Amino acid sequence: MDRLSPLTANIFLIALLCCCISGTSYAQVKSAEIEIVGLDGPERENVGRALEVPPDLIKEGIVDEAWLERLKRQVPEKVRQALEPFGYFTPTVVSTLEKSGVGTYRLRVEVEPGKPVLITSVTVNVSGEGALEAAIKEMIVDFPLRQGDRLRQDIYEGAKADxxxxxxxxxxxxxxxxxxxxxxxxxELSAxxxxxxxxxxxxxxGPVSFTGNPTYPEAFLQRYLAFKPGEVFSQEKLARTQSNLIGADRFKVVTVRGKKEAAVDDAVPVEIDLSPSLPKRLKFGIGYGTDTxxxxxxxxxxxxxxxxxxxxDAELKVSEIFQGLGVRYVFPAKVDMKSFSSLKLGFEREDTTDKLVEYVLVEGEHTRTIGRDILGSVFVRLQQEDSSAGHQTTRSFLLMPGVRLSGHRYDDVIRPTRGFRYDLEVRGADRSLGSGTSFLQFLGSGELIVPLPQRVFLITRMRLGTxxxxxxxxxxxxxxxxxxxxxxxxxxxxxxxxxxEDADGKVVGGRHMIAGTVEVEKALGKNWGIAVFYDTGNAFNNWSNMNAAQGAGIGGRYYTPVGPIRLDLARQISVREPDYRIHVTMGLDL
Known part of the structure; x- marks a missing residue:
């Protein structure tokens, strides 16, 4: 058969050492390499691993010539054993030990795999209560080894375990x-x-018991179960239950065990041991953003x-342009761990170059899960406002009912490389309900991250309001x-x-807004990244007069456990005298 070009693997390092044992001196190998000829792919890799030097036979980077001679004699058997999992049971192996310099050796291994063992029959049977399960029947039909295939013990063992x-x-x-x-x-070279x-x-x-003095009522803890008593037992659901309880951020230690040995009438009791963390917490945060x-x-x-x-949950937020105080009381629902009702009271003040917005609010909300990843809620918001923008002033009371829908799924919380999120809201007010004005609004935002080759990611974002x-x-x-x-x-x-804008050029805001981003990021190392981006959008009163602004630029990213630090240099596009602007966002929890 045709032989592939030599493939070499250096497995000994250069070393200088003299060793005397019981007065007998052995020639010392200064450098050695093993050259495998005639194999490729996983077969070659497995043979290479079989011929590796055991770590305890190398001391201070030195191995003696006597050991190399022993290895040379063992090569045929080692190669045969390494090729058997791939269906080659009768290889022809020729090994030669060549000295190519002072203290430098090459062990050349030439392999002719020979004819492979082919499968003549495959019989896979499942008996018992589970034999009628459709998914199990499908796995039997799709067993990856078939008559006429080369015997692959690795594939066999994997399919058997699956x-x-x-x-x-x-x-x-x-x-x-x-x-x-x-x-x-x-x-017959058959199997x-x-x-x-x-x-x-x-x-x-079976029944679920909570131990460890969790201090939470059992009805509350039941929300985190990924199963119900009477359902088919599943280790995957036990693992998901443990993940739910850990993600609740209420327990220091979570242990979930299915006690099969205590099963009664094939019902496996589940014991969940919880060690609660401190429920009262005080957190501080600090950060910087070009906006704030x-x-x-x-x-x-x-x-x-x-x-x-x-x-x-009470939080005070303060920046150069924004001050806010909010208090929210949460009533957890019994249906699942993400459903709840809440009552919020708050005050917010934002003072930018062209506007000052101040209001107090009271909001009640009821949130339920829809499927696994979607949250839907209905809310009613009461808001008393006293604001100004340019020469315009609004002092109004709003009673705003509305609905919200949100969802997200990312492959990583700190540095996502694939995933999406979206937030949708419809809200409105009407004079007949006591509000100072009548309107109906839709707000939406979303992000999509798509991985590309070479650790490059396409990121798109959209914000819309009408x-x-x-x-x-x-x-x-x-x-x-x-x-x-x-x-x-x-x-x-x-x-x-x-x-x-008003007559004096002050920005007073509009009925509608749309803004979009296309960004391409290249990952550098574990925590760094560089990006190029294009943004466009504007706020306006008529869809026929959008006049979208545009900006583009480059940026750097550094990812930390508490969020990314972003530095962007952006340039305005399609304006008579374009300006440059640096955008920085960073934040750390203290």
Whole structure:
């Protein structure tokens, strides 16, 4: 057969050492390499591993010539054993030890794999209660080794383990092979495979007990279970339950065990041992953004008020342009761990170059899960506002009912390389309900991250807002008007500097807003990245007069456990005298 060009693997390093043992001196190898000829792919890799030098035979980088001679004699058997998993049982192996310099050796191994062993029959049977499961039947039909294939023991072992794992995942915890064999005939170079898996009986989830003095009521803890008593027992659901409880951020230690040995009538009791963490917490945060300037926050949480599992969350946020104080009381729902009702009271003040917005609010919200990754909520918000933009002033009371829908899925929290998120909201006010004005608004935002080759990622973002109102734009409260520009909008422009203007050129906000981003990021090392981006968008009163602003530039990224640090240099596009602007965002929890 044709031989491939030599492939070499250096496995000894240059070393200088003299060794005397019981007065007998052995020639010392200064450098050695093993050259494997005639193999490629996984077969060559496995042979290379078989010929590796055991670590305890190398001392201070030195191995003697006597050991190399022993290795040379062992090569044929080592190669044969390394090729058997790939169906080659009768290889021809020629090994030569060549001295190519002072203390420098080459062990050349020439391999002719020979004819492979072919599979003549494959018999896979499953007996017991689980034999009728459709997914198990499908795995039998799709068994990866078939008649006429070359025998691959690695594929066989993987398929055998996967079938058993699948059966166990359906609650057949006693599943075991009563027969698993490969019969090989070297004379005929043939092999027959025979597998018989006994499923045993099917187990189900039994009663759940919580131990460790968790201090939370049992009804609250039941929300985190990924199963219900009576469902088919699954280790995957046990693992998800443990993940849910750890993610609740209420427990220092979580241990979830299915006690099969205590099963009664095939119902496996589940014991969950919890060690609660402190429910009362005080957190401080500090950061900086080009939009906000220096910013800081103080947050107080009590996650178990009255040992009912209710939560209190109070946060003070302060920056150069924004000040806000909010208090929220959360009533957890019993249906699942993400559903809740809440009552929020707050005050917010934002003072930018062209506007000042101040309001107090009270908001009630009820949130439920829709499927696994979607949250939907209905809310009612009462808001008293006193704001100004340019020469316009709005002092109004709003009663705004609305609905929200949100979802997200990322492959990593700190540095996502694939995933998406979206937030949608519809809200409105009407004079007939006591509001000072009438309008209906839709707000939406989203992000999509798509991985490309060479650790490059395409990131797209979109923000949209639109308002339907019978009154003029000046009658719309400033707090619900739209503005564009800034770190998270159209870079190259100052924060909220884009939108309709009054007679003096002051930005007063508009009925509608749209902003989009296309960004390509290249990962560098573990924590760094560089990006190029293009932003476009604006706020406006008429869709026919959008006049979208544009900005583009380059940026750097550094990812930390508490979020990324971003530095961007953006340039305005399609303007008579384009300006450059640096955008910086960073934040750390203290």
């Amino acid at each position: 079938l058993e794992k699948k059966v166990v995942s359906f609650g057949y915890l006693d599943a075991a092979y009563s027969e698993h064999s490969i019969r090989v005939s070297l004379r 027959s495979i025979s597998l018989t898996l006994e499923t045993g009986r099917q187990y189900r989830f 300037g220096l910013r800081g926050s103080v947050r107080y949480q009590d996650l178990n008020i009255g040992r009912l599992g209710h939560g209190l 308002t339907t109102a019978h009154e003029s734009a000046e009658e719309l409260p400033i707090s619900v008007r739209f503005f564009a520009g800034g770190d998270n909008s159209v870079r190259g422009y100052r924060y909220q500097s884009l939108g309709p």
